[in-house]
C-alpha cells in the first residue's frame with residue numbers, strides 16, 4: 001500500500017479537483033472512489049445543526065461542523081465532542097480541523113460523523129498534535145446514510161512521552177474510508193489503534209492506518225475487528241513501519257473479521273515494514289465465519305438463530321470495546337453495537 | 343412424554359442409529375448405557391437437532407409434537423434440554439448473559455413475558471448456591487477455562503434455570519470426582535417431578551447409584567438391544583457389555 005507521504009495534502013485534493021483515486025491506485029484498490037463518485041459534486045450549501053449527536057451529555061465542550069463549516073482549530077483538554085454533520089443531498093463539502101493537546105494534558109475526543117440527506121460527499125481532514133507527555137483518547141463513531149460517500153483523514157503527530165489511543169466504530173456508508181496516520185517518535189510514546197466495523201446491506205467501510213515508528217522503544221498495539229453481512233464489504237489496511245534506528249520497538253497488529261453471509265466480503269492488508277534491529281513485531285489476521293458448534297449450543301438452549309448470531313458476534317467484537325478507557329463512551333459503544341447487530 | 347420409533351440417523355452418510363425405539367413416559371427417568379461409539383451421543387444430538395445428524399427414517403415426538411420437524415431452538419422452547427457431553431466454550435459471553443438470553447428467547451417463543459434482571463439474578467444465585475458454584479464464576483465467559491467438572495455443573499445450572507420438561511444428560515458424570523458427582527446428582531434429582539422426564543446417558547453404572555432410573559436400556563450398534571429395571575445397570579457393571587451385546591447381535 002503506497003500511501004501519500006503527505007496525507008492531508010492528498011486528502012485536500014479530493015475536494016479541490018485532483019483526479020479521484022480508483023482501484024488503479026494501490027492504496028485505494030479496495031475502495032474505488034472514482035467508481036462511486038465519477039466526478040466531484042457541486043459544493044454543499046450552509047445548513048443548521050440538528051440533534052445533539054451520539055455523545056450528547058458526555059462532553060464538556062462540543063465543536064460542531066455542518067457541511068464543512070466549523071471552527072478552524074481547538075486546544076483539547078477534558079472531554080471534547082467534535083460533530084461532523086452532513087446535511088446535504090448530491091453535494092460535496094470539506095471539513096478541516098487542527099487540534100492540539102498541550103504538554104502534559106490528558107484529553108478525550110469524541111468524534112461523530114452524522115449524516116442527513118443522501119448521496120453527499122464528505123471529505124474531512126484532521127491534524128492532531130500531541131505535545132510532550134500529552135495523552136489523548138480519540139473515539140470515532142461514524143453512522144452515515146447508505147448512499148453517502150465519506151472520507152476522513154487524520155494526521156496524528158506525537159511528541160516524546162505522549163500517548164495516543166484511538167477506537168473507530170463504524171457502520172459504513174456507500175463508501176466510507178476512515179484513514180489514520182500516526183507519526184510515532186518512540187521515546188516512551190505509546191499508541192493504541194483500534195477499530196470495529198459492523199456492516200449490513202451494501203455498505204462499505206475502509207479502515208486504513210499507517211503508523212511510522214521513527215525513534216527507539218515506541219509501542220503500538222492495534223486491534224481491529226469487524227462483522228459483515230448481506231453484500232457488505234469491509235476493508236482493513238494496516239501498515240506499521242519501523243524506521244532504521246527505531247530499535248526496541250514493540251508493535252502488534254491484529255485484524256479479525258466475521259463474514260455472516262455468502263455474499264459479504266472482507267479485504268485485509270496488514271503490513272509490517274521493519275528496518276530496525278531488536279524489534280518485537282507481530283501481526284495476526286483472520287477472516288472466518290461464526291463457530292458452528294457454539295451456534296448450535298446457543299440454539300439448543302433456546303436462542304433463535306438471529307439472537308444466537310447477534311450474541312456471539314457481539315462477544316467477538318466486544319473485545320475491542322473492552323480496551324476503551326472512557327467509561328461513558330464504552331457503554332454507548334456497547335449499546336450502539338447491540339443495535340447494529342439486531 | 344418422549345416417544346421414539348424406529349429412528350434412523352446418519353452422520354456424514356454413515357448410518358449410526360439403525361432403528362431405535364424408546365418410550366419415556368412422563369415423570370420417569372430412563373438410563374441409556376452402552377459401549378463407546380454405540381451412538382448414545384448421536385441420539386442426543388439428533389433429538390436436539392444438531393446439523394450433520396441427519397434423521398433418515400422413523401420418528402421422535404415430545405408429547406405428540408414431531409421434534410424432527412423443529413429447529414433446535416423450537417425444540418428447546420418445546421421443553422427439550424440436552425446436557426452436552428462436551429459443553430462448548432463461549433468466549434466473551436458471561437455465563438449469566440448466555441443463560442438469560444436463552445431463557446428470554448424461550449419465553450418469547452412461548453408467548454410469555456421475559457424474566458426481569460432481578461428475578462433472574464435471584465434464581466441464578468439460588469441455583470449456584472445449590473450446585474456449590476461460586477457466583478462470580480457466572481460473570482466469566484461461559485465455560486472458558488473451566489475444568490471438566492465445572493463445565494458439567496454449569497450444564498446442570500442451566501437446566502435448573504431453564505426448567506425444561508425433558509432432559510437428556512449425556513455423560514454428565516464424566517470428569518466429576520465423587521463429591522462433585524453428589525452435588526450434580528442432587529441438582530438433577532431436585533428437578534425430578536411427575537411432569538418432567540429424563541434420559542440419562544452414561545457409560546458407567548456409578549451415576550445411577552445417585553440418579554436412580556426407572557428403566558435401563560442398552561444401546562449397541564445403533565439400536566436398543568436390552569431393557570430392564572435398575573438392576574440391569576449392575577449386571578452390566580459386573581459382566582461388561584460383551585455378553586448382552588453379543589446375544590443381541
Ligand SMILES: Nc1ncnc2c1ncn2[C@@H]1O[C@H](COP(=O)(O)OP(=O)(O)O)[C@@H](O)[C@H]1O
Nearest residue numbers: 353354358376377378379380381382383384385
Ligand atoms: N461428527 C461425527 N463425524 C463422524 N462420525 C461421527 C460423528 N459423531 C459420531 N460419529 C460416529 O458415530 C458413532 C457413534 O458415536 P457416538 O454417538 O458419539 O457414540 P457414543 O456417544 O455412544 O460413544 C461412532 O462410530 C462415531 O465415530
Ligand SMILES: [Mg+2]
Nearest residue numbers: 382383427513
Ligand atoms: Mg458419547
